[in-house]
Amino acid sequence: MELPAPADLLPPLLGGVWVTVRLTVGGAALAAVAALAGGLGRVADNAAVRAAATAYVEVFRGTSALVQLFWFYFALPLLGVELGAMTAGILVLGLNTGSYGAEVVRGAIRAVPRGQYEAAAALSFSRRQTMWRVVLPQAALAMVPPLGNLLIELLKNTALVSMITLHDLTFRAQLLRSETLRTVEIFGLVLVLYFLLAQALALGTRGLERRLALGRDYGGLR
Amino acid sequence: MTFDWRFAWEILPELLRALVVTLQATGLGMALALALGLVWAVLRRSRRRLVALPATGLVEFVRSTPLLVQIYFLFYVAPSLGLSASPLVSGVFALGLHYSAYTAEVYRAGIEGVPKGQWEAAIALNLGRWRTWRAIVLPQAIPPVIPALGNYLVAMFKDTPMLAAITVLELLQTAKLIGAETFRYLEPLTLVGAIFLAVSLLAVRLVRRLETLSERPA
């Protein structure tokens, strides 16, 4: 079947979309864990934990994601750890986005009113119970919009893996361009594909917000 | 293999020269982003929907798509647009365009922070649209958002390594070349990471100082 231009460019590009989606999902999962660990670590009682969390956040936020990617893929092997391109990609995307996410988590936790901690203490909740049953559920709703934005940033950052020759959408676009020289069509199409993916993520985020807000008034955070 | 400090010391001057290129790209890119962002922000407030909607659409589109792809795109189409074929020029344009979408949002927040009464007073005094913007609205809209703009400057700085994709001789590209020549990637890449960390920590400190300055009553 012959597709009309520019749709005929889609089949070779769609394989790249799948790689991009895998990177986004894998990176997001790691980022969620890292953000939670980092955010909780930043507000922990233990000074050593706090220092470690702060170091993680400052280093990954303060350096460029692309430099991190190159370092993990090219420099780490020289210290003995070999990573495949997909692994390096998910690792860097997760840790990088997670460091920004940790700040969001920290801010949302700190925005929960002190009265909630006092009520929990008055009911004899332990510190862990207070955090997991009272504070985090309330912080969760405030976290969703900024974390949703970070998710879209993560999607955009997946394009960087094309520079370590992972066959994502951007890499396929480059390949196709060098073969067919139809630059404007290819890159226009690719930009539209990324845009559609970003819109899908935004819709998902808004849906999650609505579900979490059922019956609540944002817990006094708005 | 462990870290070779002597080698690191040797390549440092070359990397610092590349830092200059990085800073140039950042500075020029930000200048473009600041100017263009203001244009988008004003256009989006136009009452003529034919002007406001495409402006909003363009800003949303640019913001939601990867900078790297935009860089490739501009690099390849630059010659046919009449722009210089220099990678740095197309790189700066890509950075400026992409980040103008962010600065437009920042400006929008600043403009919406100006009390409506100011607009009304300007109308009552018959100041005309151009002068209202220049003399009344912008001087009040911009100072509070300077810290936010500063944060985007730091973000752009951290995005400059993408220009390595179009062979601009900034920090990452230089590290790659050193690595390709000497087969030693550990030292150059680690140093580049350290340089980024040092500069951005410094820059963040400065931006925070700006924040406290702008919070003082005018």
Added chain:
Amino acid sequence: MSGRPDPPVIRLEGVVKRFGELRVLDGLDLEVARSERVALIGPSGSGKSTILRVLMALETIDAGRVEIDGVDLWPARRNGGPWADEAHLRRCRAKVGMVFQHFNLFPHMSVLRNVTEAPVQVLGLSRREADERARELLDRVGLADKVDAHPAQLSGGQKQRVAIARALAMEPEVMLFDEVTSALDPELVGEVLAVLRRLARESRMTMLIVTHQMHFARDIADRVVFLDGGRVVEQGPPEEIFSRPRHERTRAFLQRLLEAE
């Protein structure tokens, strides 16, 4: 009947609490007997709420001794001041329930869950047992029809009644009430005071009540304690304090309150 008097369920001895330069509690002595109803009154800044917060270990103390049911709240010393580990504080807190001025209900949980969460998580009750207990308490405070509502859907008076049920669900030995009607619109105050009166009537709960509602204090209290400057100025039965105060400061305070009405 029994020969030996029952030890006080609450005892504060020489308690000092500083906030920076300010001595909010300045050598405070206070005892509350089992099943006693004590009203704490005094000007703002006199330390009334601080006493309750100290009893709940929401604040540390700088000097003195706090005993709950005979147990020293701060048995250890660290950095020259009273100290206790978290586990010990939680054990002591289990005996005390507190209702706050600003309710502090958990907004992400239904009314029923607000009341059952702590009994399940802390006391180890099964969900079914906790539900039963919660429904009974919510019925007693007049909110049986609101069990599935969320706090955001309730009025201030209803929220406070849920807060009372939530505290009672933990079956404490002492209940602390920290200006529980001060944040309410006037027309909602009565329903909350009615619950407190009913609690006093139908149980033997020890109650320590910080309040500005003088008529209520007069009705419900066995003893009224007037505080000023972080110390007890005078205390006694309501008739004595309200009609025949002995100290000038007590008189002045009551006078100001009367004029404000």
